Amino acid sequence: MPTRAADGGPGVEEMIDRLYSLDPDEFTGERNEAAKQLRADGDKAASDQVKALKKPTAVAWAVNQLPRRNAKLVDDLLDAGASLRNAQRAALSGSGKALREATQERRAVVAKLVDEASAVFRDAGRSPAAHVDAIRSTLEAASTDEAVGELVRSGRLTKEADAPAGFGDVSGFEVLTGGRAAKPAASKEDARPAGTARAEESAAAKRVRERLEGRVVKAEDAVMAARERASEARRDAESAAREADRLERELQTAQRRAERAAAASASADRKLDDSRAALAAAQADLAEES
Numbered sequence: 001m002p003t004r005a006a007d008g009g010p011g012v013e014e015m016i017d018r019l020y021s022l023d024p025d026e027f028t029g030e031r032n033e034a035a036k037q038l039r040a041d042g043d044k045a046a047s048d049q050v051k052a053l054k055k056p057t058a059v060a061w062a063v064n065q066l067p068r069r070n071a072k073l074v075d076d077l078l079d080a081g082a083s084l085r086n087a088q089r090a091a092l093s094g095s096g097k098a099l100r101e102a103t104q105e106r107r108a109v110v111a112k113l114v115d116e117a118s119a120v121f122r123d124a125g126r127s128p129a130a131h132v133d134a135i136r137s138t139l140e141a142a143s144t145d146e147a148v149g150e151l152v153r154s155g156r157l158t159k160e161a162d163a164p165a166g167f168g169d170v171s172g173f174e175v176l177t178g179g180r181a182a183k184p185a186a187s188k189e190d191a192r193p194a195g196t197a198r199a200e201e202s203a204a205a206k207r208v209r210e211r212l213e214g215r216v217v218k219a220e221d222a223v224m225a226a227r228e229r230a231s232e233a234r235r236d237a238e239s240a241a242r243e244a245d246r247l248e249r250e251l252q253t254a255q256r257r258a259e260r261a262a263a264a265s266a267s268a269d270r271k272l273d274d275s276r277a278a279l280a281a282a283q284a285d286l287a288e289e290s
Contacts, residue, residue: 012038012046019053020064020156023124027055058126059134059160062117063142067155069120073113074153080106081143110139129236137163 015034022030031053038047056064067074080102087102117135121128128135141161142152151157 012043012049015050016053017155019050020056020061021068024056024058024061031055054158056157057159058121059131059138060157062120062128062131063135063138063152063160064155064157065120066113066116067153070113070116073109073116077106077109077113077139077143078149078153080109081149085144106140106143110136110143113139127236129233134160137161140164 035051084102087099091099118128138160140163142149
């Protein structure tokens, strides 16, 4: 256990970091032991702080290992989230291309981190299949929610987070200039019914395009998620098949050993019978001589 600093600060932080690096099954016992040691050292405040730490769920534990295994990729996720938020603001002004590109960038980073978190489970001898969706949702939330993002960056998450819906929270967004901004309003003298009709048609087409782009993005996300689940299921199936093959080979080896043992036992029984017959014959011969 790390030695506590004289002022009680960095040492306690090191303890906390260490606790959240542990397997969830080890967390509670190690946390209680650390709190007990701090109290024995006379630092009741630090002891209470450590004692209050919540045990992470399995998903949170796996995500907590990401900054320890690949801090740069976690930074890439948060950067991609910032780009996505900027693109969301721009989309409200009519620029949808940046939103699509930012969404694809985040999706690629999330996919890499999902694979890394799945590897955490496999390295610990566990299957990640049941947790893949929750891992992805948590990472997506971390990319758009700064509070969740900081917990992921620090490796101190205690539970999974829900993925943001749609654009997420866009309250307070101002409509930015640029992109496909509306043209300056024409003066009454220049206004023409035909121009007004074209503008209305253009606005309607824009709304339809934005809805379609949103549906495309959601569909692409769903396809990516399905591919990842299928890939994870294939890996689990392949692992199960390898394990079944290994057990089958062991069973066959055990059966061959049992057959050899049975043959040896039968041979020993025959030899025992022959020995008993020879003994009986010898005893009979001896009796006749007597």
